[in-house]
Amino acid sequence: MSLFSRIREDINSVLERDPAARSWVEVLLCYPGLWAVWFHCASHKLWRAKLYLPARILSQIARFFTGVDIHPGALLGRRLFIDHATGVVIGETAIVGSDVTMYQGVTLGGTGKQHGKRHPTICDGVFIGNNANILGNIAVGENSRVGAGSVVLTDVPPNSTVVGVPAHIVYRNGERVLITDPHDIKDPLSDALIALSARVEELDDRLSAQDHRIQDRRAQPFAEEEAERSAYRSELERRSAYVSMGEGI
Numbered sequence: 001m002s003l004f005s006r007i008r009e010d011i012n013s014v015l016e017r018d019p020a021a022r023s024w025v026e027v028l029l030c031y032p033g034l035w036a037v038w039f040h041c042a043s044h045k046l047w048r049a050k051l052y053l054p055a056r057i058l059s060q061i062a063r064f065f066t067g068v069d070i071h072p073g074a075l076l077g078r079r080l081f082i083d084h085a086t087g088v089v090i091g092e093t094a095i096v097g098s099d100v101t102m103y104q105g106v107t108l109g110g111t112g113k114q115h116g117k118r119h120p121t122i123c124d125g126v127f128i129g130n131n132a133n134i135l136g137n138i139a140v141g142e143n144s145r146v147g148a149g150s151v152v153l154t155d156v157p158p159n160s161t162v163v164g165v166p167a168h169i170v171y172r173n174g175e176r177v178l179i180t181d182p183h184d185i186k187d188p189l190s191d192a193l194i195a196l197s198a199r200v201e202e203l204d205d206r207l208s209a210q211d212h213r214i215q216d217r218r219a220q221p222f223a224e225e226e227a228e229r230s231a232y233r234s235e236l237e238r239r240s241a242y243v244s245m246g247e248g249i
């Protein structure tokens, strides 16, 4: 694909996706996210030609002008749209599919614990809200959405929406996913929640056992007195047996 047809395709995709974009001249002149992608095309070519230092220098020049830091080793698909651009970081081993949209402040980074492929793979059609962090060698499935400010640390299935820190699924294949079990969220507070819910369950069990006992007592209000009386009666009967034995002697 020639450079000019690539530029035309990118501009058209921005006009389709951004309601604020009015003309192709405006997109060409006012969208640093696109400049960053075009700069990356050049720096990635240098990287593949093993001209590592020139590639890095070019990517830093791009960063200076656009505010977007894309490592020249990263693999980017077609029609990537980085809206507002500033603060986006895409790591060396990141893979970004086609028709991906991301906003300012997004990081496709490593966790600092891995070597080799240590950055995420973003599949086609993914939407990433502003300041979301997607960390580690994980995959975000096709057409999924990542909420603004989320921190994604595990794989995201296709056609899902994830939000939060750390991110959890709120929509899957168009269906709302509700969290009812605290084990499903790896939140810093989830251990406290799990302990709390176990304690509530234990107290609930004890309360219902006590409730059963009270209800039993209510159902037979004089059960104890009745038991005493029948014991007394049987004792009387036992003694009267002796008395009757004596009759007639």
Ligand SMILES: CC(C)(COP(=O)(O)OP(=O)(O)OC[C@H]1O[C@@H](n2cnc3c(N)ncnc32)[C@H](O)[C@@H]1OP(=O)(O)O)[C@@H](O)C(=O)NCCC(=O)NCCS
Pocket: 084, 103, 128, 129, 130, 145, 146, 147, 148, 149, 150, 161, 162, 163, 164, 170, 171
């Ligand atoms: C993630 C997102 C796409 C979801 O949108 P949606 O499908 O309309 O989802 P909903 O509004 O139904 O939200 C579903 C649940 O997730 C929560 N949620 C949505 N976005 C969230 C976010 N970024 N962080 C934390 N929770 C979020 C909602 O509060 C709601 O929870 P609740 O039902 O318990 O109240 C959207 O919220 C988002 O973050 N978009 C990014 C926009 C952006 O970056 N704009 C930048 C412009 S410069």
